Amino acid sequence: MLSKSQISFVLSLHQKKYRKEHGLFLVEGLKSIQEFAHSSFQIHTIFYNIEHQNLLPKLPSNINLFEVNNAELAKISTLKTPQGILAIVYSPKDNIIIPASFRNQFTIVLDGVQDPGNLGTIIRTADWFGFKQIICSEDTVEAFNPKTVQATMGSLARVAIYYENLISVINELSIPVYGALLDGNSIYKTNWGKEGLIILGNEGKGISANVISKINQPITIPRFGETESLNVAITAAIFCSELARNRN
């Protein structure tokens, strides 16, 4: 039986403010929790229903375990349809850019992406294609937003997310800067070098003007139909796929 204070503590973690304050975030669903359990992340507490009793991954002994009923889970879950198991996980320390780890590879850079589902899908897609790092502008949605965590399907346990001032990072890394723009060169005719940043913009406003000024390779996904734009997670996927194709 969960106490009132346990419930209100988990509920507080539905909000960014308290996630930051406590350095904790929520992960739901057995598969995702398993991914975090087998990563460098540390788990604080797991709440599980009886069906998950024998499914718990092998866990270090310092994790608090609480068996709860479905009504209790519904109270603390961020989901309309709770998945029977919810974990509180420690946020990692802020990742610090080490320029050498961005050499000889391509890195997705998000400028102001706002939709948590889009960010989560981009992290999952990056993981599929073997990208281990994503750089986000400081105003990009938080990676530990429950909707983002959910959409990553566990990939957040493997892909490091950096929140940075993009102009400073671009200057510091000093590698080619590709950007997804509507008036660039065809992505299908791009000669990719060996390294670079791939800048993708906000859902409505695109890439901000000061970041556009840093792009030396504007790239476009050719349009054959009439819609004005592609979703940013779709754009990210097509860039990841083209880069993967180029690696082959």
Next chain:
Amino acid sequence: MLSKSQISFVLSLHQKKYRKEHGLFLVEGLKSIQEFAHSSFQIHTIFYNIEHQNLLPKLPSNINLFEVNNAELAKISTLKTPQGILAIVYSPKDNIIIPASFRNQFTIVLDGVQDPGNLGTIIRTADWFGFKQIICSEDTVEAFNPKTVQATMGSLARVAIYYENLISVINELSIPVYGALLDGNSIYKTNWGKEGLIILGNEGKGISANVISKINQPITIPRFGETESLNVAITAAIFCSELARNRN
């Protein structure tokens, strides 16, 4: 001032049952409504706030127009953040498969996609790449679900959606059947012919067994990382992009 019966009528169209019964669905946001106004779809009613008074597209005279305040819009909207304008639109008659219109081109076929946002994103992406038709299994989420309509960003006005028994359609069309599977040939090494169906499966269960048995070209997006799967809208986008690349 909206009457109670107007409000309850619009609210009924939040539900699939009443959308079917009345042959109507909802579209929100000026840009999307403009796309429908300039398409073969017929608009029934538009509710708009005063800021949209001078922004209404040129409309046929048989459309009901109601200026409403933001509180009224919030009552009838399907969105957390209403966009100041909401239209009731007539659903088209069920699209009937004409086999000749699937020759000499590729068509995305969805087997049981459940998430309305995924379907909407697939429709928008298909439109970008110039695909004019999508075939859905009968258990795929409804294209007129408000979340789907929203995610298409107006592309639903241009892409025809067919709901069909997939086995019957595959037999009837008799063109090559490609399918997104985890153990197929690399999409980057596929020799695309001139026509075909591209089957994509349900978010959790993939393609159903009887449809898999009809696939003669299993195709895989090579994985470089560790996540188990790609989101279905992402998979659709990478197929669309590869086919577009092949057209060039």
